[in-house]
Amino acid sequence: MQTEKVIDHIVNWLKTYATNANIQGFVVGISGGIDSATTSSLCAKTGLRVLCVEMPIHQPESHVTRAQEHIAQLKKRFANVSDVRVDLTQTFETFKTALPAAETETNPGLELSLANTRARLRMSTLYYFAGLHGYLVAGTGNKVEDFGVGFYTKYGDGGVDLSPIADLMKSEVYALAKELGVPESIQVAKPTDGLWGDDRSDEDQIGATYDELEWAMYQDEKGKTVDDFEGREQKVFSIYKGFNNANKHKMEPIPVCEIPNELK
Structure with missing residues (x-):
């Protein structure tokens, strides 16, 4: 960079x-x-x-x-x-x-x-x-x-x-x-969100380091799946996908219920 x-x-x-x-x-x-x-x-x-x-x-x-x-x-x-x-x-x-x-x-x-x-x-x-x-x-x-x-x-x-x-x-x-x-x-300093009143780090909460999460994000962008890995890599990729799927509601636009024209 x-x-x-x-x-x-x-x-x-x-x-x-x-x-x-x-x-x-x-x-x-x-x-x-x-x-x-x-x-x-x-x-x-x-x-x-x-x-x-x-x-x-x-x-x-x-x-x-x-x-x-x-x-x-x-x-x-x-x-x-x-x-x-x-x-x-x-x-x-x-x-x-x-x-x-x-x-x-x-x-x-x-x-x-x-x-x-x-x-x-x-x-x-x-x-x-x-x-x-x-x-x-x-x-x-x-x-x-x-x-x-x-x-x-x-x-x-x-x-x-x-x-x-x-x-x-x-x-x-x-x-x-x-x-x-x-x-x-x-x-x-270890990264932390500072929301708990103690020194727990982001890694403590997520279960993976940011370097590992970056790796997983790149793999996901390549279309890889959890079955493409084993050991620690499989674990990290699984953690990444778990958070990614669970938090889609934060990353995507708020769903809007569109009313069909014939009902208006």
């Missing part, structure tokens, strides 16, 4: 889109992860205003430290970058108390529902600031997450105005991050 040229292409794409939309800047949620750090760095290079929003909800200290380190260095390098911190922990807890009581033992989806609620609270917060300033919400999803395994929250971190890195594999995002000067602490 021609990293420098890819960076220039994305930066010009962002600037052109914003200019055509008569928008003056971008809002980016900063998690302390590689995707949000890369996205905010690309937005900063446009010269347009960039608001970095930190939104902890019971976040591990390591996530908070990395997010703050990135924001501090980005503000030092780019005069067009500002930041705001909104601690949503109490908001999240208040929301939970408004819901009917549910026991985890009888409601296995409770933990996941609450995790996705965190992402949706953050989305609402980003759009609050976007509306306040007339900015666009820049998405932080990469290709394998957005179009491979669908590893994001529908109407949460999937709710954005534009997606600057969604055509890049995770490995390519890392290449851009290095070129963009993203802090080393973020480059070496």
Whole structure:
């Protein structure tokens, strides 16, 4: 990959889109992860205003430290970058108390529902600031997450105005991050969605690394099936296809029930 040229292409794409939309800047949620750090760095290079929003909800200290380190260095390098911190922990807890009581033992989806609620609270917060300033919400999803395994929250971190890195594999995002000067602490940290209040990684949840998922995505695009592999490769391909099939509802347009003309 021609990293420098890819960076220039994305930066010009962002600037052109914003200019055509008569928008003056971008809002980016900063998690302390590689995707949000890369996205905010690309937005900063446009010269347009960039608001970095930190939104902890019971976040591990390591996530908070990395997010703050990135924001501090980005503000030092780019005069067009500002930041705001909104601690949503109490908001999240208040929301939970408004819901009917549910026991985890009888409601296995409770933990996941609450995790996705965190992402949706953050989305609402980003759009609050976007509306306040007339900015666009820049998405932080990469290709394998957005179009491979669908590893994001529908109407949460999937709710954005534009997606600057969604055509890049995770490995390519890392290449851009290095070129963009993203802090080393973020480059070496294990990827995590930060929705659980602990340090569980994406690999812990998915069962495969991003390098493995990229491989599986390429194999799937070639028309391969699970029977074409054995051992670990078969396991990884099966994991990829499982997530891909289960999350089609995120990756495809919302189904619309079309009414026949004769019934109208």
